[in-house]
Amino acid sequence: MIASEYEYLQKLLKERSGLVLSADKQYLVESRLIPLARRCNLGGLSELVQKMRFGDEALIVAVVEAMTTNETFFFRDKVPFDHFRDTIMPTLLSARKNRRSIRIWCAASSTGQEPYSLAMMLKEMGASLNGWRVEIVATDLSQEVLEKSKAGIFSQFEVQRGLPIQMLVKHFTQVNEMWQISPEIRAMVQFRQLNLLHDFSKLGVFDVIFCRNVLIYFDQETKVNVFNRLAKVIETDGFLLLGAAETVVGLNAGFNPYPERRGLYHPTPATASPSIVPALGARTIQAVR
Template sequence: MTPLDYDYLQKILKERSGLMLSSDKKYLLESRLLPLARKMNLPGIPELVQKMRSGSESTIRDVVEAMTTNETFFFRDKTPFDHFKNSVIPELIKARANRKSLRIWCAAASTGQEPYSLAMILKDMAGELAGWRVEIIATDLSPEVLEKSKSGLYTQFEVQRGLPIQMLVKHFKQVGTMWQLNADTKSMVQYRQFNLLQDFAPLGKFDVIFCRNVLIYFDQATKTDIFNRLMKANEPDGYLFLGAAETVVGLTDAYRVCPQRRGVYLPNVGAARAPTATASLLAPSLKTSAVAGR
């Protein structure tokens, strides 16, 4: 792979997904793109880049998907899910007692373990949420991972990673060597293809937003822009959950740290914010599906 090829891939990934690929990530490119090249019966990455340069949108899309599909597992990092169950949802049940509805967004949901973790928690709180309308919208850039998510079908290895045995037995049934999420729990999550560089307005407002372990791949300007737009999509008394290695500190005043809750942030409604650059960041070739009410 020539330096020109690498520069081209950096540019495409930044434009289409926001992913910033530093100069020392050649190994990552090779590990993700060599299997894709072989799958397409191409000798290597240079030929893959040549096909992209020729204007093959499907190849560009496949490359972006290959580079942005990230690892996930059930109840990842555990603590945020404890906060969600033990404090955030009880507080929202009190705050939303009149309207009896909750809307939750899992951004960059990958293969579905995060939104299904939330669904299992809420399913187990059915008594407190009787008569409520609960929506969990999960979005991701990749149609491939969304299809896996919708199936709710996981390997033994996948369910062993973070999923307590009692929840496995309660919410899954074994199908051969795989584990199938129960239909009633699976139906709690709606999936949509969506790019975080797009306008959030069509998604509506959310009481809780999970945007974990994805912004670490973006540059500072893009992170700031996304945080500012997330705040507008968050209810004023809502919550934002970030990954363990992520923070808003030094990037935006659109959110403030939630005391005693690691990884949880509160909208800083009315705070002065740096102007966003949404229009220049949008990925015109990647269209979002309409999401009713969310």
């Protein structure tokens, strides 16, 4: 790949997905796009780039999806899920007892392990959520991973990564060599395609936002822009969870670190949204039998 082709891909990927590729990442681009070029019966990366320059939108989308990192697993990093169980849900159950509804957004949900982990946790809470309406909205840039998420089918390797055996037995059914999560858990999550670089205000306002391990791929200007818009779609007493290597400190005044809770932030009251949006397609939680 010549320098001008790599520069074209750098610019396009930043514009389309926010992904910032440094000069030393050319090997990564080649390792992911050469197989795509072969699948498309193209002679190599030069021909692939040429077709993209001529406006082959389907190919551009395929390139962006190929370059998107979709590394995830059930209950990834554990700490955010401890925060969800021990801090977030007890607080919201008290604060929302009159309206009895909660909205959760998993941004950059990849193949679905994060929102399904939350759905299983909510199900395990049993009677404490009887009669509550809980909506989990999971979004991702890639249509391919969203289709996998909706199916809820995971390999033996995927269910072995972070998923407690008791939850596997309770919430999954074995299908040949794969495992499918139960229809009841799948119905608790709404999957939608969304690019975080675009307007996401139409999703409404959320009580909890998981935006983990995606902003690390953005440059500082893009991070600031996303944080500014996140502050407008979160309740004044809501919760934002970031990845272990991510922070809002020095980037945005709309969120403050939650005391003694790594990766957990709460909105600055002056910047957070004061409105409440009715849940769309929310599920009424029933106790685990």
